[in-house]
Amino acid sequence: MSPNIPADIIYPIIQNLHSDHDRKDLYAATLVNWTFNRAATPLLYATLDSRSIKEKGGRLTVLHPATTLHAKPELTRYVRHVRETGDVHKTLASLSPATSTSALTSLALCTNLQSFSWVDNTFSQGHSQVLFMSSLLVLKTLHSLRDLTIRTSGDLGDEVWKELNGIGGLKRVSVWCMEGPPRVLQGWAGTLSGTLEELDLGRCAGVPATILISVFLQLPLLTILRLKGAPSAAIPTILTYLPNLHTLDTEYFSSGIYRFPSKPLPLLKNLVIRTSSMDVDGPEQLWSWILGLVPGHKGGKGGEGKGSLETFTLHTFAVLGQTSMPRSFMLGLAKIHGETLKMFGIGTTQLSLDDVEFLCGRLRRLEELVCSTSSLDAAAIS
8 A cells, every 4th residue: 555645535534443432443554554553543542441341261351541651651642532430440459550550640641631531330438539539630730621521429529529629621511429419510610610611410409599500600601501400490590691501401390489580591402301200291380391491582473482492302201101292382382493493302202193293294394203102003103
């Protein structure tokens, strides 16, 4: 093969070999010739993770990129994304204790790092906390970092959160900690006020609405928000402080008094609602609450809102029978967003064939409809 193939042609070809789960093809590309090597190496080391595999005979082998980076530090300039796994480091503590130290040394050399993820299903206040705290101290020196994901089974502890509060410049934050007091960026929101655009909070249950509101009023640049466990009654008020928000993924709980604020809500393009129901009619007030979140632009025909919503997804289930959707809700949604909705996905929520026909007729830009339906006439469904 000619070594004179232009790199600008080779690079997009090799990009199609890239996979987060299997980098064997990229590694093979680095061995073709020097031209392929120069094109494939940045992709090969752009995303690094630690993992353990069981070989034949049950032998456990730990794979960690720190070994390579420690031997060839010049490769660290290509690293953009790092995913560390607490379980792997627990294994390394007995098999190769020096590797965890090498991981921190190598991380400090990744001056172009953009995102860092820490996933730990057995997080404890011992080895995991010490190692994660050490990683945070390194991350605070990497000013290129824009994305931070934390998913642990245990509580990170006050000392760790104190360090987190000092990390600024992030555009995306995802926090899922299943134990300990729920953390919703108290004390950290002010630091992130001028940069944060995407937030994923996996545990807000039990946090007073006043605290949630005080956090979100400091995050006006948010465009994507995912909340789990937040009180439904507080969602409309929270949205009034997020004028740039276009994607919301949240839960609905039937308890509470739902009063919508007089301030304008952001013009959502993507809405995901997660809820459950004890009866086939759906949770009380759910349908009017959803419509209240997407009033559309002011100034539509007859003083009604003009559409902005492009995708609507509903995840729900009923203990007795299947959840049904009232025609009044479909009519209200179609009246405002009939010219903009492209995807209408309601999973196991059941629609009649008349409902399906109604939606297809009213949602003029509809490209995808996901629902459940039933009919004695199988040909009518197909």
